Amino acid sequence: MNQEIIRCPWGDTKDEAVQEYHDHEWCKLNLDESHLYEMLVLELFQSGLSWSTVLHKRDNFKTAFKNWQISEVAKMTDKDIESLMQNKGIIRNRMKINAAVKNARAFLAIEQKYCSVAKYLQNFVPTPIVHDIASFDDVPASNDLSQKISKQMKKDGFSFVGPVVIYSYLQGIGLINDHLNQCQFKFHG
Numbered sequence: 001m002n003q004e005i006i007r008c009p010w011g012d013t014k015d016e017a018v019q020e021y022h023d024h025e026w027c028k029l030n031l032d033e034s035h036l037y038e039m040l041v042l043e044l045f046q047s048g049l050s051w052s053t054v055l056h057k058r059d060n061f062k063t064a065f066k067n068w069q070i071s072e073v074a075k076m077t078d079k080d081i082e083s084l085m086q087n088k089g090i091i092r093n094r095m096k097i098n099a100a101v102k103n104a105r106a107f108l109a110i111e112q113k114y115c116s117v118a119k120y121l122q123n124f125v126p127t128p129i130v131h132d133i134a135s136f137d138d139v140p141a142s143n144d145l146s147q148k149i150s151k152q153m154k155k156d157g158f159s160f161v162g163p164v165v166i167y168s169y170l171q172g173i174g175l176i177n178d179h180l181n182q183c184q185f186k187f188h189g
Contacts, residue, residue: 008183009136010051017055023185029128029174031118034068037107039172041065041100044160045091046168053091060089065100073104099160106157121175124149130177130186139178142167 011022030036041061046054054061064087066072084090084097107117114120124145133139142150142163149170150163161169170176179186 006182006184008180008185011183011185015052017058018052021051021055025172027171027174027177027179027186031116031121031173033107033111033117034070036117036121036173037070037073037104038062038065038068040103040161040169041068043165043169043172044099044103045093045096047096047160047162047165049091057090060087064090065104070104070107073101074108076101076104096160102157102159103161106153106159109157121149121173124152125170125175128175128177133178133180136180140167146170 007019007022011019011026013019038061042054042058045061062068064084066076081094081097081101085092085094110117110120114123129145131139146163146167150161150166153161153166167176171178177186
């Protein structure tokens, strides 16, 4: 007898990429530097679009942004940005592409100052926050923490890091766990 799998409503879909992300990545702690950069890029490109759109272009983003090698992205020139504007495999938004490059440079500056972006973020969130979520209506788009981090990241040279993007980012890297209480993936992936 098959036991029904209980997921958060947005992860309970026939879209395998979204389901896989929900089940095995979302709200799972991963503080690897290239993953932190990847997720920030994906979150900023998602702004105003569906997460499904971004996930289906994820491999293309990886190629476009030098396999998430932050130091290589930081070296990208205006010519490289123009080339990305012609890349039909990614979301061709100049402001977002520029932000991804600018954020790679900010990542490197943060790594110099704090040894890692993970340590920088853990100054704000020392241990993952697990919210008691009974309904997806209880999940905020942002909160005081994401506003505080957003404000500091902007001061530290990051771009396209508003409180909503940062809240989603914190979920994506596992510093905030907003799986519904009844979701079987709340603590297991």
